[in-house]
Amino acid sequence: MSERVVLAYSGGLDTSVAIGWIAKETGKEVVAVAVDVGQDGEDLEVIRERALACGAVEAYVADARDEFADQYCLPALRADALYQGVYPLVSALSRPVIVKHLVAAARLHGADTVAHGCTGKGNDQVRFEVGIGALAPDLKCIAPVRDYAMTRDMAIEFAEERNLPIDVTKKSPYSIDQNVWGRAVETGFLEDIWNGPIEDVYEYTDDPTLGRPGDEVIITFEKGAPVAIDGRHVTMLEAIEELNRRAGAAGVGRMDIVEDRLVGIKSREVYEAPGALTLIRAHKELVSVTVEKDMARFAGGVSQRWAELVYDGLWFSPLREALDGFLDVMNQQVSGDIRLNLQGGSAIVTGRRSQQSLYDFNLATYDTGDTFDQSMAKGFIELWGLPTKLAAQRDQANG
Numbered sequence: 001m002s003e004r005v006v007l008a009y010s011g012g013l014d015t016s017v018a019i020g021w022i023a024k025e026t027g028k029e030v031v032a033v034a035v036d037v038g039q040d041g042e043d044l045e046v047i048r049e050r051a052l053a054c055g056a057v058e059a060y061v062a063d064a065r066d067e068f069a070d071q072y073c074l075p076a077l078r079a080d081a082l083y084q085g086v087y088p089l090v091s092a093l094s095r096p097v098i099v100k101h102l103v104a105a106a107r108l109h110g111a112d113t114v115a116h117g118c119t120g121k122g123n124d125q126v127r128f129e130v131g132i133g134a135l136a137p138d139l140k141c142i143a144p145v146r147d148y149a150m151t152r153d154m155a156i157e158f159a160e161e162r163n164l165p166i167d168v169t170k171k172s173p174y175s176i177d178q179n180v181w182g183r184a185v186e187t188g189f190l191e192d193i194w195n196g197p198i199e200d201v202y203e204y205t206d207d208p209t210l211g212r213p214g215d216e217v218i219i220t221f222e223k224g225a226p227v228a229i230d231g232r233h234v235t236m237l238e239a240i241e242e243l244n245r246r247a248g249a250a251g252v253g254r255m256d257i258v259e260d261r262l263v264g265i266k267s268r269e270v271y272e273a274p275g276a277l278t279l280i281r282a283h284k285e286l287v288s289v290t291v292e293k294d295m296a297r298f299a300g301g302v303s304q305r306w307a308e309l310v311y312d313g314l315w316f317s318p319l320r321e322a323l324d325g326f327l328d329v330m331n332q333q334v335s336g337d338i339r340l341n342l343q344g345g346s347a348i349v350t351g352r353r354s355q356q357s358l359y360d361f362n363l364a365t366y367d368t369g370d371t372f373d374q375s376m377a378k379g380f381i382e383l384w385g386l387p388t389k390l391a392a393q394r395d396q397a398n399g
C-alpha cells in the first residue's frame with residue numbers, strides 16, 4: 001500500500017492545515033503541489049517553503065502558465081465560451097490542467113491518493129474528482145474540508161496549536177480564485193445579492209468611471225488564435241497578459257452574476273476578466289465576418305454546450321473533443337485583424353479586415369457599384385413566406 005498523498009496546495013490557511021490534517025487522518029506522507037496558472041499574488045517559492053514548513057515531505061511548484069494559456073484558454077476562446085452567456089470559465093478551465101499536474105506528481109511519488117481543499121458545496125470538487133477519474137481511475141480522492149469536516153475555526157486552532165507559519169488573521173473577507181484568464185470573488189457581503197460590489201473587490205480592473213482616454217488596440221488572429229497585438233507578435237499567454245493590463249486599465253471585463261452551480265445551488269459571483277472578454281469580443285466579431293451564415297448560427301449552440309460541459313467538470317469528455325472538432329473546422333477561416341477601442345468599461349469593435357472576409361462591399365452597398373440583383377428578392381419572399389401564407393389563409397377560411 002502506498003504511503004503518500006498528493007495535495008493540491010494553494011498556500012492559504014485551509015490547504016496549509018490540510019497537510020498535517022491528512023497526515024493525522026490517513027497516516028500517510030503528504031506531497032504538496034502548487035500549480036502556476038498565472039494567479040500572480042504571493043511568490044510561489046514562498047508558498048513552496050510554507051508547504052515544507054507545514055510538514056509536507058516534498059513540495060514543488062509546476063509552471064503551467066503557457067500550457068494553461070495554449071491548451072485551455074485558447075480552446076475556450078476558439079469556442080467563445082461563456083457560461084450562462086457571461087462567465088468565461090476562469091476556475092473551470094484551470095481545474096483540468098491542475099489535475100494533470102496532480103496526477104503526474106502522484107505517479108512520480110508513488111501516491112495512491114490525491115487531495116484538494118474544496119468544500120462539498122461547489123463545482124470545483126466535481127471538476128477535480130471527475131478529472132482525476134478520467135486520467136487515473138485507480139487514484140483515490142479526498143477533500144479534508146468536506147470529508148473530515150475540517151471547519152475554518154478548527155483549521156485556525158490547528159494552525160495555532162502547531163505553530164504553523166500562516167497568518168490566520170490575514171484572511172480576506174472574500175473567497176477568491178484567480179488565474180491569467182480572470183478572477184472570481186464570492187462570499188462576505190456579496191452573499192446578499194442586493195449589495196453592490198465595492199471598488200475593493202476588484203484587482204484586475206480599474207474603476208471604469210475614471211474618465212481615462214480610449215486605448216485603441218488591433219488584435220490579429222490566425223485560425224482563431226491571437227498572434228499579434230498592434231503588429232507585435234504575441235503568444236497566447238502574452239496576448240492575455242497584455243490585454244489584462246490594457247483592458248483592465250479601461251475597466252473592461254467586470255461581471256456580477258447569480259449563476260447555477262452544478263450542485264443545484266444558485267450563487268452570486270463577481271468576476272473580472274479584461275483580457276479574456278476583450279479577446280472573446282474580438283474573436284466573435286471575426287467569426288461574424290469570416291464564417292458562413294449557417295455555420296456561424298450553429299456555433300452559437302456549440303459555444304453554449306461547450307461552456308456547460310467545461311463548467312460541469314466534463315473537460316475530459318468525448319463530447320468536448322467532438323465539439324472541438326467542429327470548432328477546428330470553423331476556426332480555419334477565422335484569420336484577420338480586429339480593431340477595438342477600450343474605454344469606460346467597454347471594448348467596442350471599430351474595425352475589421354480579413355483575407356477570409358465574406359463581407360462583399362459590392363453586394364452590401366447602397367451606393368453606385370451595387371451588384372445585388374434586387375429583382376430576385378420579390379420571388380424569394382413569395383416562396384419563403386408561402387407556408388405561413390397557406391396557414392393564414394386556412395385559418396381565415398375557418399373563421
Ligand code: ARG
Binds near residue numbers: 089090269
Ligand atoms: N463560480 C465559479 C466556478 O464555479 C468560480 C468558483 C471559485 N470561486 C471563488 N470565488 N473561489 O467556476
